[in-house]
Amino acid sequence: MFFFQTGKSIDLPLPKPKFSAVHLLLNALLRVFAANFNLRPGLKKYLRSDQGWIDFTIGMATDSGSVTASVTFKEGRVRVSAAIPKKPDTMLTLHSEGAVLKLLSATPTEQIFMVLKGQLSPWGNQSYLNLFFFLLSLLMHGKQQKQMEKERKKSKKDLLKASPRADTRLSDELAARQSVRMCAKDKDPGVTYLEEPYLSDLSLDDFPRIQGFLDIHFETRPQICVELPKLVTDWHKANGYETDNADNPWHPLLRKGHAFRHLMENRKPLIRKNDLIAGTTTTKEIGVVVYPEGHGSMIWGELLTVPHRTLNPYDLSEETRNILHHEIFPYWARRNFKEWVRARYDNPLCQQIDERFAIYFLWKSATISHTIPDFPKLLRLGISGIIAEIGEQLKAFANDPDKTAALEAMILCLEGLAAYSRNLARQAETEAQNETDPARKKELARLAEICNQAPLHPARSLDEAVNAVWITWVGLHMESTNAGLSLGRLDQWLQPYFAADMEKCFTEEERNACIRHAVELIACLYMRCTDHLPLTPDIANWVFGGSSSDQAITLGGVTPDGQDGVCDMTYIFLKVTEMLSIRDPNVNARFYPGINSDTYLKRLCEVNLITTATPSLHNDKTVMASLSDFNYAIEDLRDWSATGCVEPTLSGKHFGHTNFQMMNMVAALEMALNNGRHPLLNWKFGPDTGSVETGDFTTFDEFFTAFTEQFKFIIDQSIIYNEMLAEAHQVLRPTPLLSSLIDGCIRTGRDATVGGAKYNSSGAALIGLADVTDSMMAVKHLVFDEKKITFADLKRAVDDNFENHPAVRALVTKKVPLFGSGSDAAVAMADRIAKFAHDHYWNKPHYRGGRYTVGFWSMSNHVAYGTLSGALPSGRLRGKAFTPGLTPEPHASRNLTDNIRDVARLDYKNITNNIAFNVKVVPAAGDSREKTVDDIYSYVKTYFDLGGMQMQLNVVTSETLKDAMAHPENYRNLIVRISGYNAYFVTLNRDMQLELIERAEYGI
């Protein structure tokens, strides 16, 4: 029965239902709800899609069974019953009667917190759950909006009370960082054309066009765009989904190919006013893309409230709302990844765990995306060249229907992309004819020429190359969700086209103009990348707050043959990064100690100082060494790029879904402390591994084994779910366009989703390494080694959130050597945990061949998972954020050098999906730019010399962050590194802002 899914053992006898007052109230209210929909035509119309009535059933009950009710929607009638039918589509279980009352008046945000806090557990079809919430909000949204407004006002009032006056010295100091710019003291061997590689004479003031785009970026409210789902849904309605019009089952690849071509041929070819790059991902200035087979319908419940929510509000027109509700979401209610798995595998345990949020989150439930396409090939061959190559291969596979379908689907997608490019060319021509400003007229005419050349044919200039990259980028984002798809080594790949342009210059003046144009063009590309945002249901504002789609660009490092890769374009990208200081694209810089220059590393430090948070810094040598067991060809390995946040992908050859999951390691620790039960969820689903209270653990190793057993269990469940979702992707969303741009897929005639790529893997992000390590150190050191406290006493203090246990809390926080303090034992503990994780994932078979990789970075899940976790033996209190990535606890050491040494000496063999190590440094007020940069450089360089893998800086004081929290209007462009990605500080949720403020701060 349904409500056993909350984790109550199935063998427990059901308490006898007694009809409480709440039971009667709920049923009465639901009857009012039903009557409204049955009797008011203005509401009844919402029960209908363009294909007929939407039929589904929702059940509701309390844990104890004291309240039960169900609502059945059938053929336009709403019926309420106190009994629950045998198989409701969706079941809501509430942990108490109070929660029932709360749910009925909750805002969408409050509903989320009820789920997160374990007060409400949904089970079953989530599309229908969201639809039910939408129908509720049709009655309640006036009240919900007022409530949201009230909360917003109160929170603003509290902040202003704490900090009534803005400290403009702080915001001015940040702004002033742009005005001082160093010159390069030296030139890297790969720099041919730039006289002064830092380009210190250029600033944003030189580019009014870009300044205009930046204003739009910061001042435009994003809008939900239905172009993609509307075109695709209409195509499917006309041509079938499961079967075609002749009733034959569709081959998923061909279906995708045709639908994609239809989409690309028919979407509007838009050129943003004044832009040097043609094409947009949506029809809006800043558009939110809805992917219906992914997580699109998660916004269903918020269609009336999303413009009013506090975090990340979007606008949507009434027409958009109606199209989504009547035409799109009903069609996909069962045709999306989660529901496909639920139906096929009967709501498996692995999926139930995922949907409780506290243990793991599978990104595959929304998308795969995270990879790097082979742009060099596209630029070299053009679409025409790639189609010709596929055509040749088709002959070889003439007798294999699957391979033929895979290749034909690629051609269909490439044809769609070509059609879009030609449409853009026509659009540019038309606009050029109508343009009255002669300068712009010329640009538009040029743009028409460009779009007729690239990406259709090989690129010949930087303009053509950049437009080809962007137009293809648009196509890739029409094929799969905008989350973590990454651009790769654009400095390396665009350098030949920049060089070709420069070689055509004969005078100093022409050369300067050409360099300036390159800077402006790349700035346009960055701004293009901001034209779309991922669809963020409010729950994701709490779990992945402030994240854009994380389009990583990778700079520097070594070339495939091992030479210094830093070139002119590297510095041009860094100049643009410095001038724009925006969160996305997510810029990552590779540095190879001993090969890349100090000039380059110092520039990376300076750009971090000016922008406060970017680029992220990677040690090329360590990243490559960590992947040495994978048998990657060395020249491919040297061509790695960061993906999404920080994760390595071998560019253009590797389908490495590098963020298939976010895994909460602390959950395994909590389950080990509670014999398989997760305390917040109050759900025992892990194995029996022993009880602390009854003294089952006589040695530390026994307890460590309990932890690894629980960890194994949740890893295994998450991998089962990953493979089920992978199957859903193969059926619902193969990616032929992407496959045509990943080495191996054409050769093998296989889509990337079924293992066509040359290299395959899936990457996990494991969260809470420092918190688990420190907790293990506390248990080992205080309970088993020094015997300062019994395990049961420590457990009691943890269960009580250390309230009334001040001495225990003091002991665990002050007398335990922590990770990041310089303690050999703590580093060994961190290695032991990482090694266990690495080995266990490594040994799991992978559905596409290849391996599971593990990394230690957290996006913003260290905050979200922290909210969902109890107190820990480390002394961390209930609900507090974990540390970001594998960053040591702020109180581990007062010395940044201890932190750096400990992170640098981890065994990186166990860390195959990179890390995020946050360091917050604060420049001294009186120091010169050179001195400050030298100081930052000293830490970064030493960290790399010691073998550290990745470091990301926040060069901002807590004082400034506090000011920004209360006075966001002065800090619209303040970017901060969360854990792997950048966000605008003022758009973050409160918990995330506090976590950033509380991070250790080191003066320099």
Place this chain on the structure above:
Amino acid sequence: MTDKHPLILDIKGNSLDDGPGIRSVVFFKGCPLSCVWCHNPESKKTGSEIAFDPAECVGCDTCLTVCPEKVLSRRNPFFIDRDRCTLCFACVDECPSGALSRVGREMTVDEIVAAVVRDKPFFDTSGGGVTLSGGEPTLFPDFLARLLAALKAEGIHTLLETCGQFNEAGFMEQALPLVDIIYYDIKLIDPDLHKKYCGVANRTILENFIRLTKSAGKGKFMLLPRTPLIPGITATPENLSAIAKFLADHDIKNAQLLPYNPLWPAKNQKIGIAEPKKTTDDSGNWIPREQIMAYQSIFADHGIAT
């Protein structure tokens, strides 16, 4: 002067303010001077002490039960009756919060080197090294020389902070060849005032300085005289002019003025010293920037950059 094993107060890593680059600072315990403004009061005595930090105390009272002499009391504003305390450190060992701590611990040369050498990669990248401070490191000439030799053997850059009150013979032969930079405090020129505020006359200090200026000319080490700006004591136009003249007479081109830190009185409380009387009316405030610039100009008038 005693040359037993010194106690080490603290080794502070990752310092950017105690010489060039990233440095580790080794604080010796014990000082021949007793400056009234001393902001490291715990470094004055050579012997071990117990410190109590009420801000860290969680009130578990474990210490009250373990103290064999029963000298701890919450009614005592200093918490510890130091006249009766035998320094057995039982309370420190059992204190869970670290509110009770041992001030000064014995460390061998090897232990000190091991503690600082971990950060050698940072020294090397940043042009940093180890700074020996105190207290007064020269109070232990043999140990100092052995420590310097061991640091040099590791290839570590060394900086010595000294008040100048040392026995020159041993110092010049043993320690000086192993020091890269000397920060040399010259606080007051007037011998009577020096005696009044620092506990000893300044003859040795000035003589030692003059000797060092002669060696410094040979380029083996760098000598930087420093003057702490104490309102009403050292930070007077008369004293600063006299110091600047003295330095100019000995061909010194660079010196440093150390801004006064008004936060020092709170530290005394922890080791059982009543908050000292304010030295002047201004002692609770930072010196304004314009005032510091005025002091700098006194030195500039003598051709000395600060």
